[in-house]
Amino acid sequence: MRGKPVNRLSTQGLLLLVFCCIWLRPLALSGQNADPAPNILIITVDNIGYGDLSPFNPNSAIITPNLNRLASQGARLTNFYTASPTCTASRATMLTGRIPQRNKLDKQLVGLEGNYGIGLPHSEIILPQVVKKSPHGYATAAFGKWNIGFAPGSRPTERGFDEFLGIASGNADHFTHVYAGRKDLYHNTNAINRHGQYSTDLFADAAIDFIREKSSGNTPWMVYLPFDAPHHPGDRNIEPGEANIWKAPDHAFEPYDFSPEETDPGKRFQAVVTAIDMAVGRLMVHLEELGVADNTFVFFYSDNGAFYPYLDIQSNAPFRGAGVTLWEGGIHVPAIARWPGKIKANSTIATRLWSPDIFVGVAALTAAEMPQDRFIDGKNFLPVLTGQTIHSPHAALYFAYQSQQALIWGDYKIIREKPEDSWMLFNLREDPSESRDLAGGSPDLVRKMEEPHRLIENEISSYLQREKKSLHIQARKK
Known part of the structure; x- marks a missing residue:
């Protein structure tokens, strides 16, 4: 009599076990086969022309x-x-996903007062703060040029980065790390001295150690x-009597005949840029050795x-301007994206x-x-990068810097250097060098292009007032 209930429970347990195996096994397998969270490597260079x-x-x-x-x-x-043709504002647009007119850092930070001030408003949410909300538990770090404000509360480790090694300013000397007579190199929030270490190698090596x-x-x-690098040399950053020249480590000269x-x-x-190339190469080799290169979005x-x-030694070709x-020449820049298995190798994306x-x-x-309490000007470019679509997520791109204004829509671009100037019109597909102004012969097209520019300006003004x-x-x- 006592054995029957045991047999009955065992049968029920067996049925439950079979049920679990049949229905839960696919879920377990899908979890095992799920791709690990990709690593992210964003590399920027300073003032390199197309x-x-x-x-x-x-x-x-x-x-x-x-x-x-x-x-x-x-x-x-x-x-x-x-989204901006100058160092400070360019960095702020990438880190916030917002154009300078929205994130309110629309000018270059200069001098000790500018670089060590608040810079980007503390109300702005920057990329590492977003990544920190990922369910995958990302570690974040920045190594290099900050240039968006270094006052308390503005420093990288106070804005979402776990670690920082770099310069607060925009153009310290590459070997002494001096900016305007002041040592400008920091680890997290502490000033450090690495005199004699070339900044490109210093930053790349710090990234390698972190990774x-x-x-x-x-x-x-x-x-x-x-x-x-390769930001042009600054006379105020070198000791009195020292030559103001482009600086590179000796090994960067070895590939050349000089x-x-x-x-x-x-x-x-050329040697300064080659030094960057060598540092990037060393970094990519380490990704391979660590077995993470194929799972890293670069x-x-x-x-x-x-x-x-510097256009006698650098090149924005085939573009006009700087x-x-x-x-x-100021805003159309070289870019490369690598993500094996997701982004097609040896491909060109013209979107x-x-x-x-x-x-x-x-x-x-x-x-x-994503932040839900603010307007983000960026769009998800992954469908374009991974070949799911060839269509841009943007109908038009709006630009404003100092007194200059521009808008790109389709093949056409309108631009003026002062608000009181007449618009110039260019067909970028047929004339990427912006050498033939079509405005005089196409007044209707100019008006058509001017209308979205006016509407975007009004929208930004209204948005800032509401904010x-x-x-x-x-x-x-409070």
């Missing part, structure tokens, strides 16, 4: 085998824009690696175009994208929730 790099200009004399390899392993983005540590613990990571004693500025500039781009005083202008899209794309990659009112109400409640 024509400086051979993946975009085969005639470039600069030796960059590692960047060439990166492009061959992923996609060249031939229609990528930075090695996190990868060995199977922790997904996001690294922001904004090199301060030595570190070379005085020609054009040749010295995005490389220049913050803005080369500046006018950094701090809204001509194509129009821009730097605020990085913010949204990385949020999507990390499964992090100001909302912040005022919140302040009163």
Whole structure:
């Protein structure tokens, strides 16, 4: 009599076990087969022109085998824009996903007062703060040029990055790390001295150490690696009597037929860029050795175009203009995306994208929730990068810097250097160098282009007024 209930329970238990095996096994297997969270590596370079790099200009004399390899392993983005033509604002747009007119950092931070001030308002949410909300538990770090404010509360480790090693300013000396007579190198919030270590190598090595540590613990990571090179040399950053020249480590001269004693500025500039290439190559080798290269999304781009005083040694070809202008040479920049198995190798993407899209794309990659309390100008560019669509997520791109204004819509661009000037009109597909102004013969098209520009300006003005009112109400409640 006592055995029957046991047999009955055993039968029920067996049925339950079979049920679980049949229905729950696929769920278990799907969890086992789920792709691990991708690592994120965002690399920026400082003031490199579209024509400086051979993946975009085969005639470039600069030796960059590692960047060439990166492009061959992923996609060249031939229609990528930075949302601002100057270093500070360009960085802020990428980190916030918002154009300068919304994030309120629309000018270059200069001097100690500017670089060590608040800079980007503390009310802005930047990319690592979003990534930190990912369910995957990302570690975050920044190594390189900050340049968006270094006052208390503005520093990288106070805005979502777990670790920072870099300069607060925009153009410290590459070997002494001095900016305007002040040591400018920091680890987290502490000033440090690494005199004699070349900044490109210093930042790359710090990134490698961080990546090695996190990868060995199977922790997904996001690294922001904004090199301060090849930014032109600054006379106020070097000791009295020292030559104001482009600086590179000796090993960066080895691929060339000239030595570190070379005085020609054009040749010295080439070595500075080659030093970046070597650092990127070393970083990619470590990703391979750690076994994480195939699961790492890499995005490389220049913050803005080369500046006018240096166009005799640099190149924004085939574009007109330079950094701090809204001509194509200032805002149309080289970009490369690599993600094996997701982004087609050795491909070219001609779809129009821009730097605020990085913010949204990385949020999507990390499964992090986007901020819901503000307007984000970026769009998710992953469908374009992974070949799901060839269509841009943007109908038009709006630009404003100082007195300059521009709007790109379809093949056409309107631009004026002062608000009181008449619009100029260019067909970028047929005339990427912006050499033939079509405005005089196409007044209707100019008016058609001017209308969305006016509407976007009005929308931004209205948005800022609502935001100001909302912040005022919140302040009163406190």
